[in-house]
Amino acid sequence: MLVANFIAYLSCNGYAAATARSYISALNFKCKSESLSDFSQSFIITKLLEGFCRSNNRPDSRLPITLDILGRIIAVLPLVCTSNYEATLFSAACSLAFHAFLRVGEFTLAKGNSPTSVLSFSDISLSPDNLVLCIRSSKTDQHGKGASIILSRTDTPSCPLKWLREFLDVRPVFPGPLFCHFDGTPLTRYQFSTITSRAISGLGLNASRYKTHSFRIGAATTAACNGVSSDVIQAADTPTIWLFGSSLVKRAFFSLKTQSEDLNLGLRATLWWQGYSGMTMKRARKRLRHLAAVGETPQVILVHCGANDLGVHPLRQTLRDTVAVYNFLSTRFPNATLIWSNAIPREALSFANNKKALEKARCRLNRHATKTFTQTGTTLSHPQFSSKKPNLFISDGVHLSFEGNQLFCQNIKRALATALNQ
Structure with missing residues (x-):
């Protein structure tokens, strides 16, 4: 009862839910080190902490880039980019980022990173109905075990197979990163963020609410709306x-x-x-x-x-x-x-x-x-x-x-x- 009152005190005095969990964890550790009972698994305590967490949730300010917004971004890119090649490059990158749940660091080059760390030309296999991506390493795969992502053709304007095929038709034959400019230099994180932000602003949307991670958020939102289980979505995001x-x-x-x-x-x-x-x-x-x-x-x-x-x-x-x-x-x-x-x-x-x-x-x-x-x-x-x-x-x-x-x-x-x- 004393612990329950302590949780109530923390809630009433404006403490964060994470702080309450940390305090309770510390108290429980001390109890277990003294061979006392583990109160953290008590039904009342767990429910109090769950309620505390729900009442203190802070909404994420980032908005998802939905399938509809993705299509509109691709449509406006020719007005934002400096050439047809650049528009095709960014259209393919945006489409793949959304449909493959890619992190921006997996297909664009950040300052200080090696070009070998991003998706390369040799990592893709394209057929009429399927696209296979080989992600050699990622933040959830720091040992470099690798993983394959298979995408199928869709009938939407943002179909990743359509845009990647169009991009490969005009891409110079350079080894290295898949997404590169006409001179072979890799697409950078900054460039991708800047161009997509301009495209979003061109749609009349608040660009500050949409970040590069909004593609993954939007993909997860779309998957949930289509009945994909939360476990599958969490595995991807x-x-x-x-x-x-x-x-x-x-x-x-x-x-x-x-x-x-x-x-x-x-x-x-x-x-x-x-x-x-x-x-x-x-x-x-x-x-x-x-x-x-x-x-x-x-x-x-x-x-x-x-x-x-x-x-x-x-x-x-x-x-x-x-x-x-x-x-x-x-x-x-x-x-x-x-x-x-x-x-x-x-x-x-x-x-x-x-x-x-x-x-x-x-x-x-x-x-x-x-x-x-x-x-x-x-x-x-x-x-x-x-x-x-x-x-x-x-x-x-x-x-x-x-x-x-x-x-x-x-x-x-x-x-x-x-x-x-x-």
């Missing part, structure tokens, strides 16, 4: 999660990869691991701006950063930088769930003479960041690292051992599952 932070995030990723474990942590989501050695809150905003320009729009963003600032930069500056990072993310991605991952204690720091003062600064950073991020998001604690356990660290006393990485990833998975209601 999984949420994107950013894991941003310091070398702890980077090393956790490589630990999973070395052990050939699931880089998505068993979640129905695509995890984009963005860990950087020496990353600080002072540099985080600049890096996040770059990621926002090249990455898929995330539904969840987890930030694990700040420990490298302690003892190097003034604490007040670090706290201001933390707020600046939150403000940037909440403004740039208003529909994303933001998660602050608490900086964990460190066993050793070569430059820190006063370990007590450093620990005090770490606790203050976590309190300040928690207060900031829980305005719209939630926070993730790492209780296993609260007491000194040398076996969780390697010899430098900073980075995590194999066991430490396992616990770190388990904590991340728990927080993400809560945010995704999985």
Whole structure:
């Protein structure tokens, strides 16, 4: 009854549903560690949390590009593009993005990526009635196992077979990316986003409400209207999660990869691991701006950063930088769930003479960041690292051992599952 009252208190005081789930998960972890009963599976508790989540849902501001809008976009492209070739190129790209549930990064080139990472000319097989695409790798297939997508001919103006055939009839014979300009240079993400935005504006629609991901949203909406089960749709359209932070995030990723474990942590989501050695809150905003320009729009963003600032930069500056990072993310991605991952204690720091003062600064950073991020998001604690356990660290006393990485990833998975209601 006490836990139920606590959930009601959180709801009445404007806390986010993800925050409530995180608090309950932390309480339940403590109970289980003390060999007490698991109350999280109680019927009353689960229903209270479900109701809390439903009452706090924030609508996605992005609108779907429906089959009708897709046809209208293709019709207006000749007025937007500079040549018939370009109009055919973008018509084929838009049609394929919609009908194949493609992510924009799977068929357009982003800055810094290799041309071999996108759909290539050799990855397609076209027959009179079918089109087979070989997706060699994607964000949900970071090991590059590959997958095939089969599309059939349709009687709609946006038929992917029709437009791809028309494009291939005029495309120069160049190896490499399938979608390229007449001089052979690959179609970029920026170009695709810009031209489709202009076409949408030309239709009299609010282009700010339609993003490149709107093709996938529209495809999922159309599939649902046609009776396709939610499991099939979810398999095609999984949420994107950013894991941003310091070398702890980077090393956790490589630990999973070395052990050939699931880089998505068993979640129905695509995890984009963005860990950087020496990353600080002072540099985080600049890096996040770059990621926002090249990455898929995330539904969840987890930030694990700040420990490298302690003892190097003034604490007040670090706290201001933390707020600046939150403000940037909440403004740039208003529909994303933001998660602050608490900086964990460190066993050793070569430059820190006063370990007590450093620990005090770490606790203050976590309190300040928690207060900031829980305005719209939630926070993730790492209780296993609260007491000194040398076996969780390697010899430098900073980075995590194999066991430490396992616990770190388990904590991340728990927080993400809560945010995704999985």
